[in-house]
Amino acid sequence: MMHTSRLLFSLALVLLFSGLQAQDKKTAPKPATQDSVIVKTERYGFRVGVDLFKLSRSFYEKDYKGLELVGDYRFSKNYFLAGELGNENKTVNDERLNFTTKGTYFRVGFDYNLYENWLDMENKVYVGMRYGVSTFSQTLNSYLVYNRNDYFGETATILSGKKFNGLSAQWVEVVAGVNAKVFNNFYVGFSLRASKLMSNKKPENFDNLYIPGFHRTYDGDFGVGFNYTVSYFFPIYKTKKEIVVKKKK
Amino acid sequence: MKKSIALLLLLAFTLPGCEKDDICDPSTATTPRLIIDFYSKSNPTELKNVTNLALVAEGHEDEPIGFNGVSRITVPLQSTADITQYKFILNYGAENTAITNVDNLEFKYTRTDIFVSRACGFKTLFIFGANPYTLTDAEPADGTWIQSVTLLQPLILNEDDAHLKITF
Numbered sequence: 001m002m003h004t005s006r007l008l009f010s011l012a013l014v015l016l017f018s019g020l021q022a023q024d025k026k027t028a029p030k031p032a033t034q035d036s037v038i039v040k041t042e043r044y045g046f047r048v049g050v051d052l053f054k055l056s057r058s059f060y061e062k063d064y065k066g067l068e069l070v071g072d073y074r075f076s077k078n079y080f081l082a083g084e085l086g087n088e089n090k091t092v093n094d095e096r097l098n099f100t101t102k103g104t105y106f107r108v109g110f111d112y113n114l115y116e117n118w119l120d121m122e123n124k125v126y127v128g129m130r131y132g133v134s135t136f137s138q139t140l141n142s143y144l145v146y147n148r149n150d151y152f153g154e155t156a157t158i159l160s161g162k163k164f165n166g167l168s169a170q171w172v173e174v175v176a177g178v179n180a181k182v183f184n185n186f187y188v189g190f191s192l193r194a195s196k197l198m199s200n201k202k203p204e205n206f207d208n209l210y211i212p213g214f215h216r217t218y219d220g221d222f223g224v225g226f227n228y229t230v231s232y233f234f235p236i237y238k239t240k241k242e243i244v245v246k247k248k249k
Numbered sequence: 250m251k252k253s254i255a256l257l258l259l260l261a262f263t264l265p266g267c268e269k270d271d272i273c274d275p276s277t278a279t280t281p282r283l284i285i286d287f288y289s290k291s292n293p294t295e296l297k298n299v300t301n302l303a304l305v306a307e308g309h310e311d312e313p314i315g316f317n318g319v320s321r322i323t324v325p326l327q328s329t330a331d332i333t334q335y336k337f338i339l340n341y342g343a344e345n346t347a348i349t350n351v352d353n354l355e356f357k358y359t360r361t362d363i364f365v366s367r368a369c370g371f372k373t374l375f376i377f378g379a380n381p382y383t384l385t386d387a388e389p390a391d392g393t394w395i396q397s398v399t400l401l402q403p404l405i406l407n408e409d410d411a412h413l414k415i416t417f
Contacts, residue, residue: 096367158371218271
């Protein structure tokens with residue numbers, strides 16, 4: 001799974017880079033016969049969007065409902081304040097357990113843009129970090145008792161319905177992703193994240209096997225996730241910089 | 250550029266979900282069995298091995314649990330009821346049926362289910378309250394071969410130590 005994600009991500013990066021480069025060639029000015037001045041405009045502002053993956057999953061997966069809003073604010077040439085706010089309602093039907101987790105999460109952090117935009121391009125190929133917090137409740141719907149010495153046969157599923165409230169978890173994440181302008185102020189983005197659980201307030205006699213926004217791997221301390229976003233950019237101010245293109249000799 | 254985005258979209262939606270990769274580890278402590286140690290009735294501090302002891306639970310008459318030449322036995326308890334009834338049959342299947350002796354031993358307890366892990370689910374722990382066992386003679390009326398039963402540990406939480414002591 002990890003291997004597949006890594007491979008896909010590298011592939012995605014390569015594809016995007018090649019796409020962006022192709023565009024470079026199209027928009028790059030023709031070699032000038034004399035020195036010319038080009039004005040490069042940098043726009044600053046905030047961008048808000050929604051995770052399409054969670055949204056679409058809510059339609060095709062009957063045990064899942066989720067929504068994630070994403071946003072970033074460009075406060076310097078390469079740095080963005082970034083975050084996500086989400087809500088998830090997930091029922092996990094495991095071999096031995098069936099439980100429902102409901103809760104809200106947010107992540108806040110920064111992104112660093114690695115991509116050198118040419119002229120009025122506004123793409124983002126970034127790495128970043130997040131701090132995540134989630135508060136949620138869990139309902140244990142049913143379970144099985146494990147009996148290694150099966151003299152009396154496998155016991156039937158036991159219905160519980162016990163609800164655990166006031167649970168929470170905190171984690172840190174590293175993020176890598178791309179965000180590309182498609183037209184006007186509309187952007188599409190893709191990001192992959194790996195997270196490590198820092199604190200986890202577990203219920204008595206159960207475990208936080210699903211943590212909204214964390215994407216826990218089976219029952220370990222690590223999580224992996226991704227999102228696919230569409231967002232809109234609200235410009236606030238601009239800076240202009242003149243670039244001198246030297247005449248070719 | 251638009252092509253690569255379309256491709257990305259396609260890739261994102263074909264990512265497989267996380268696969269179940271965990272099974273309940275055999276070394277994990279799950280539902281414990283009752284541990285009984287057998288002692289000699291003439292010297293109650295001396296362990297004594299049982300000979301062809303068979304345990305048959307009510308409703309499982311054709312599935313005897315056999316023990317031979319051991320002084321410690323492990324007895325499964327029902328995790329769906331607060332009672333488990335066994336026939337303790339000494340010299341089970343002996344040619345000379347005169348030496349075969351059957352006693353009824355009934356265990357009463359309360360149960361509590363404890364979460365173990367995602368792969369294992371829950372385990373049941375048993376707690377012996379007042380009058381946890383009842384010893385009676387079974388047909389034929391030949392007296393009980395078990396002389397005494399003593400409770401050592403009323404909490405059946407694991408299989409590390411004996412919970413019950415029987416002299417015969």
